[in-house]
Amino acid sequence: MSADLVAYLPLLLTGFSSMGISFVFKDYLADLLATMVIKRTKDIKIGNRIKINSGGVVTKGDIMEIGILRTTVMEVGDGERLPSVRTGRLIKVPNYMLINNPVMIYGDNIIDEVVSYVPRPYPDTQLLVDSMKQAIINNGHGLIEVGLYQKDDRLVIHGVFEVKTREMGDERSKIFKEFLTRSRQFGADSGQAANSAQTQKPAGPEQPELLSVMLPNMPLPSLMMSLVAATVCS
Known part of the structure; x- marks a missing residue:
């Protein structure tokens, strides 16, 4: 053994x-x-x-x-x-x-997204969509889709784009920055248009209102007489 x-x-x-x-x-x-x-x-x-x-x-x-x-x-x-x-x-x-x-x-191209939240009051939604689309295109990316939906009291603009994997950097920030610039510009233009529309009110029944706005610094008796005269004339 x-x-x-x-x-x-x-x-x-x-x-x-x-x-x-x-x-x-x-x-x-x-x-x-x-x-x-x-x-x-x-x-x-x-x-x-x-x-x-x-x-x-x-x-x-x-x-x-x-x-x-x-x-x-x-x-x-x-x-x-x-x-x-x-x-x-x-x-x-x-x-x-x-x-x-x-x-x-990862493939040669990937799909990414950028999201922006807009509080009330909401501006023209079509201008927001166009701003997001143009921001994506101007940064050299393929536009897939831009959508809108509401979350709580905010309007959400959701942009989907295609970007090359090798060139991918902080592209969301670039798109978001240009979107904010364009949307603010549209907002300023809309505000100027609204102000010009208010300053060009037609004469007629609304004239007493214009007088009451234009004459707040007058002495009280003169102000009352002006309002009475404006009412009688109307």
């Missing part, structure tokens, strides 16, 4: 050694296998913008290099707290994470 154990001892040692080596290098082996899968499928390529969700941790960036064990990603802002621009920080992602976790791969 002891002779049999001695005979199998080298084989057992080899097996235990292989298990130990496999345990130590299992992550590296997983990365190597993942690299082969990535090269084979070609779903993930250099230049792609990806977003990885691993255990609640989101990694977003542009792929700069795909190595044997790791992929180098240039970090990009999430688009909410930070604009979708490169931060300058490089992230080394193990390759097995690219096939073992949900990965969002």
